Amino acid sequence: MFPIERPRRLRRTGALRQLVAETTLNPGDVVAPLFVAEGRDAPRDITSLPGHVQHTLESLSDEVRALHARGVGGILLFGVPATKDEVGSGAYDDQGIVQVALRRVRDEFGDELVIMADLCLDEYTSHGHCGVLRADGAVDNDATLDLYGRTAVAQARAGAAVVAPSGMMDGQVGAIREALDAEGYVDTVIMAYSAKYASALYGPFREAVGVEIAHGGDRRSYQQDYRNRREAWREARLDVDEGADIIMVKPAMTYLDILADLRREVDAPLCAYHVSGEYAMIKAAAERGWIDGDAVALEQLTALRRAGADFVLTYFAREIAEVLQA
Numbered sequence: 001m002f003p004i005e006r007p008r009r010l011r012r013t014g015a016l017r018q019l020v021a022e023t024t025l026n027p028g029d030v031v032a033p034l035f036v037a038e039g040r041d042a043p044r045d046i047t048s049l050p051g052h053v054q055h056t057l058e059s060l061s062d063e064v065r066a067l068h069a070r071g072v073g074g075i076l077l078f079g080v081p082a083t084k085d086e087v088g089s090g091a092y093d094d095q096g097i098v099q100v101a102l103r104r105v106r107d108e109f110g111d112e113l114v115i116m117a118d119l120c121l122d123e124y125t126s127h128g129h130c131g132v133l134r135a136d137g138a139v140d141n142d143a144t145l146d147l148y149g150r151t152a153v154a155q156a157r158a159g160a161a162v163v164a165p166s167g168m169m170d171g172q173v174g175a176i177r178e179a180l181d182a183e184g185y186v187d188t189v190i191m192a193y194s195a196k197y198a199s200a201l202y203g204p205f206r207e208a209v210g211v212e213i214a215h216g217g218d219r220r221s222y223q224q225d226y227r228n229r230r231e232a233w234r235e236a237r238l239d240v241d242e243g244a245d246i247i248m249v250k251p252a253m254t255y256l257d258i259l260a261d262l263r264r265e266v267d268a269p270l271c272a273y274h275v276s277g278e279y280a281m282i283k284a285a286a287e288r289g290w291i292d293g294d295a296v297a298l299e300q301l302t303a304l305r306r307a308g309a310d311f312v313l314t315y316f317a318r319e320i321a322e323v324l325q326a
């Protein structure tokens with residue numbers, strides 16, 4: 001018989017497999033998205049994101065403490081305002097819910113873990129779009145940039161170490177960098193949602209923040225078309241040129257090709273956002289006993305690291321940190 005190659009030799013024992021493993025996943029490689037609601041006296045469950053709630057300021061502190069104790073790398077804050085308006089003013093008001101929450105969390109945790117704020121208007125606009133509207137109902141790119149700049153400054157002033165623009169407006173990173181620098185926030189990091197696709201996987205998130213896009217609208221005039229791959233590279237290159245410190249791909253599992261491309265083509269740190277629908281699918285199947293939820297989560301998050309992500313934003317942050325420590 002011919003001498004066959006035996007790759008299985010290296011898979012014989014757990015110790016050997018550990019020694020030759022190419023990819024690691026640690027609690028410090030995950031960041032937890034968290035929701036904080038204005039004017040509520042008790043946390044409220046989010047049905048389609050089991051295990052997640054709209055936090056009060058108190059329950060938010062408790063959650064951040066629990067995440068920090070487990071070694072989770074950071075948090076990303078989203079606000080749920082009590083009222084909305086046409087121009088999303090809650091996003092850049094110094095008394096807006098995210099600013100209030102940022103001050104509190106930064107006060108308590110300082111730089112012990114990385115405090116990030118999502119930077120967008122959709123949670124705060126009455127029409128649910130990520131920018132302000134022109135008279136004809138289209139999203140006004142350049143008028144929106146001014147408001148993103150104001151939001152970035154308000155978030156930085158309140159204590160965000162990282163601002164994460166997610167609105168997919170052209171020129172947003174440059175406008176935000178300029179606004180931050182003009183106010184002296186030269187050390188505030190910009191993590192750009194660079195390749196953010198118009199995805200059907202954001203449903204549970206929209207329940208979480210109470211966003212409904214007016215008139216059955218969608219975000220396809222600003223978020224990317226999932227048929228496109230080269231376009232992601234272009235978006236990422238523009239963001240880096242405009243001053244992005246970290247770039248992101250979103251959603252995650254159906255975009256591993258994009259992650260691998262950007263890892264190769266761009267030298268900025270790379271993040272993957274394992275989004276609400278991805279979390280919900282695993283939770284729903286696990287609840288029925290059809291899959292082992294922890295095992296699937298571990299496999300998916302590790303695969304994102306393998307494809308090139310330096311860290312992962314995930315609703316599994318707390319659970320996976322527990323699994324990894326067990």
Ligand code: PBG
Binds near residue numbers: 123201206274
């Ligand atoms: C927009 C924003 C969205 C998400 C993060 N930032 C929703 C959207 O683009 O409609 C989705 C996150 C998720 O689904 O987990 N501010």
